[in-house]
Amino acid sequence: MEGVDYLADERKKAAFDVEAMKIVWAGSRDAFELSDRISKLVANDPAFRKDNRTMLPRKELFKNTLRKAVHAWKRIHELHLSEEEASKLRFYVDEPAYTDLHWGMFVPAIKGQGTDEQQQKWLPLAYKMQIIGCYAQTELGHGSNVQGLETTATFDPRTDEFVIHSPTLTSSKWWPGGLGKVSTHAVVYARLITDGKDHGVHGFIVQLRSLEDHRPLPGITIGDIGMKFGNGAYNTMDNGVLRFDHVRIPRNQMLMRVSQVTREGKYKQSDVPRQLVYGTMVYVRQQIVADASCALSRAVCIATRYSAIRRQFGSRNGGPETQVIDYKTQQSRLFPLLASAYAFRFVGEWLKWLYTDVTQRLQANDFSTLPEVHACTAGLKSLTTTATADGIEECRKLCGGHGYLCSSGLPELFAVYVPACTYEGDNTVLLLQVARFLMKIVSQLGTGKQPVGTIAYMGRIEHLMQCRCNVKSAEDWLEPGQVLEAFEARAARMSVSCARNLSKFANPEEGFAELSADLVEAAVAHCQLIVVSKFIEKLQQDIPGEGVKQQLEALCGIYYLSVLHKHQGDFLSTNFLTPKQAALANDQLRALYTKVRPNAVALVDSFNYTDHFLGSILGRYDGNVYPKLYEAAWRDPLNESDIPDGYHEYIRPLLKQQLQSARL
Numbered sequence: 001m002e003g004v005d006y007l008a009d010e011r012k013k014a015a016f017d018v019e020a021m022k023i024v025w026a027g028s029r030d031a032f033e034l035s036d037r038i039s040k041l042v043a044n045d046p047a048f049r050k051d052n053r054t055m056l057p058r059k060e061l062f063k064n065t066l067r068k069a070v071h072a073w074k075r076i077h078e079l080h081l082s083e084e085e086a087s088k089l090r091f092y093v094d095e096p097a098y099t100d101l102h103w104g105m106f107v108p109a110i111k112g113q114g115t116d117e118q119q120q121k122w123l124p125l126a127y128k129m130q131i132i133g134c135y136a137q138t139e140l141g142h143g144s145n146v147q148g149l150e151t152t153a154t155f156d157p158r159t160d161e162f163v164i165h166s167p168t169l170t171s172s173k174w175w176p177g178g179l180g181k182v183s184t185h186a187v188v189y190a191r192l193i194t195d196g197k198d199h200g201v202h203g204f205i206v207q208l209r210s211l212e213d214h215r216p217l218p219g220i221t222i223g224d225i226g227m228k229f230g231n232g233a234y235n236t237m238d239n240g241v242l243r244f245d246h247v248r249i250p251r252n253q254m255l256m257r258v259s260q261v262t263r264e265g266k267y268k269q270s271d272v273p274r275q276l277v278y279g280t281m282v283y284v285r286q287q288i289v290a291d292a293s294c295a296l297s298r299a300v301c302i303a304t305r306y307s308a309i310r311r312q313f314g315s316r317n318g319g320p321e322t323q324v325i326d327y328k329t330q331q332s333r334l335f336p337l338l339a340s341a342y343a344f345r346f347v348g349e350w351l352k353w354l355y356t357d358v359t360q361r362l363q364a365n366d367f368s369t370l371p372e373v374h375a376c377t378a379g380l381k382s383l384t385t386t387a388t389a390d391g392i393e394e395c396r397k398l399c400g401g402h403g404y405l406c407s408s409g410l411p412e413l414f415a416v417y418v419p420a421c422t423y424e425g426d427n428t429v430l431l432l433q434v435a436r437f438l439m440k441i442v443s444q445l446g447t448g449k450q451p452v453g454t455i456a457y458m459g460r461i462e463h464l465m466q467c468r469c470n471v472k473s474a475e476d477w478l479e480p481g482q483v484l485e486a487f488e489a490r491a492a493r494m495s496v497s498c499a500r501n502l503s504k505f506a507n508p509e510e511g512f513a514e515l516s517a518d519l520v521e522a523a524v525a526h527c528q529l530i531v532v533s534k535f536i537e538k539l540q541q542d543i544p545g546e547g548v549k550q551q552l553e554a555l556c557g558i559y560y561l562s563v564l565h566k567h568q569g570d571f572l573s574t575n576f577l578t579p580k581q582a583a584l585a586n587d588q589l590r591a592l593y594t595k596v597r598p599n600a601v602a603l604v605d606s607f608n609y610t611d612h613f614l615g616s617i618l619g620r621y622d623g624n625v626y627p628k629l630y631e632a633a634w635r636d637p638l639n640e641s642d643i644p645d646g647y648h649e650y651i652r653p654l655l656k657q658q659l660q661s662a663r664l
Helices: 009-014 018-026 027-042 056-080 082-094 097-111 115-127 274-309 326-362 370-398 401-402 410-421 427-444 455-467 473-477 479-504 508-512 514-540 546-565 567-575 579-605 625-634 647-655
Strands: 133-136 152-156 159-163 185-194 197-207 221-225 240-244 247-251 259-261 267-269
Touching: 009 056, 009 267, 009 455, 009 508, 009 579, 027 082, 027 514, 027 647, 056 082, 056 097, 056 401, 082 625, 097 133, 097 455, 159 197, 159 567, 185 240, 197 247, 259 546, 267 546, 274 326, 274 370, 274 401, 274 410, 274 508, 274 579, 326 370, 326 514, 326 579, 370 401, 370 410, 370 427, 370 567, 427 455, 427 479, 427 514, 455 479, 473 479, 473 546, 473 579, 479 508, 479 546, 479 567, 508 514, 514 546, 546 579, 567 579
Parallel strands: 133 185, 152 185
Antiparallel strands: 152 159, 159 247, 185 197, 221 240, 259 267
16 A cells, blocks of 8 residues: 555664664764765656666667766756765766766876876866766786786887787777777776886876767777676676777876876886875775675665565464564574674775875875785775675575565666676685785784784784683673684684695795685685774764664674674684584574564664665565565566567467467
8 A cells, every 4th residue: 555654563663763873874964964865866856767777678778877877967067066966966876887987987097197287187078078988907818917918008209109009809908887888088008118118007098989979089999898697787887898909199198197208218207106006996995895885785675674574474373474584594694684784884984084094194105004905905895795795695585586576676786786796806816915915914923013903913913822712601792802802813813824834835826826715714804803893993982872872782793793603613623712602602693683673674774775776676665565566567568468479470379289380
């Protein structure tokens, strides 16, 4: 029935101030008000409709995305939105588009790697969208191994130009979003060659298409790489292929903030430290972690609301069946994901602070924290995106058969999110980078060099290698000190074990390759410690709102105890825990599920997502699931007629046994 809130009884159970929790989730009252205002602006604009997206053919889907992007641009100008508001509007439109790469990669690349003169020339054009840019790094043959890129940029001193060339098929640029059909320009990454010497990979601004008729410029072969996983999803994006045939660009289109080529063809470093480019990398990765918490929370919101609506089995004396959310098997799969969404949100907030801190340090020529920051951001990007991709799929399963419908929103959410496990660094490759850092830290222990930041616990290595868990009751697992020591001891012991095993190899690189699976597990342990510690730090802050802190404490407990339960083998094999203590942890975890259960719907309401943004019938705010599923079925193009296309050619001859004359 329209206008009825079928989840009202669930919302009445909440033992905390939901409005206060919304502010905690958003980060501040100002952030909440901005998100609330912009999300409703998008939701109430029919031009941003997306409920039919999964049914559109590719060409129509792509054209629809172009329309939405231009409509968003118009609204941004009509409403005089700030840069932050404009970014939020594009976020809530919720459709991958060329603008993501223009604002998220092309503009930051010029800001981070361009000289003042280059920024003055190119940024005004980009800000007005008089040029549209993308980020052309990945190639058909190389992705993670950036140093293996094959595209060349050879300096010609006679004409003061670079010649951009794709010498092999595998040197074709492959995957850049916005490249396939829209971008007029790209920051192209190529091997810089002067006087026959290869100086490694550098960035160049290259025009790809005419600003008059949009045709590819001479020497440029360009197009879309084809359909990708899922209906709708990332198929709204024109991921492209690009080949250069000796394309000439002026020398001043090499991004020269860090290194330069003179008119005479001499390669030199500028006065700007190379490390400054790390600032952009930290920014991008902290944004990816923030996106992970958003995507996971969307899936969890859908699964939680539907689990409260769905009833199955357990009817007594003709009464209602049991709500699916009341089954412990459902809670043990769903509530750790709910807790993870909050955990990733708070570690994302901390990464924003870290970005500000590292930026200030870089400007002061302080590079001391860079190795730790690089390892930390790489690891958290890997950990959160893997957990989120797996979590979205788990939420689909938690919704049973209906979760498989496109109208549930979950298949498209999974398809659009899962590339995050690969872009901006393959997740396994990133964990191996973290592992290298950890092995270096272990090798420096005892030299007097004190570990700092997220690796500071390694400074207490002697204690962590010997201490034992002091937990004597299930309630002891709610003590932050006990928990942190457990995760620190696990991480330290796994890193030291790997280091000891590495030392047995005469060739360290052979050892690293042989032990890579163990090293990845040690890196995961380190990253999970960071997430746990930042959640606990959040709880030590002043958190307003009745009952809010208590709910966050319960979620924090669910997060670290579910991780402990899942990786119980690590804690037991490193001899920190006894089997009895592990069992007590599981007892406490079940108790926390019971505590969170009556608050579950209110906890996902605190994400403050509109029905438009969720894009899910199963996750509707009012819980009116079944009538809306029924209505949606009849909107499918296949139901436009009772008799399907192909009936007369194939079905009727089969039924009438006239197959000889049927056109098969």
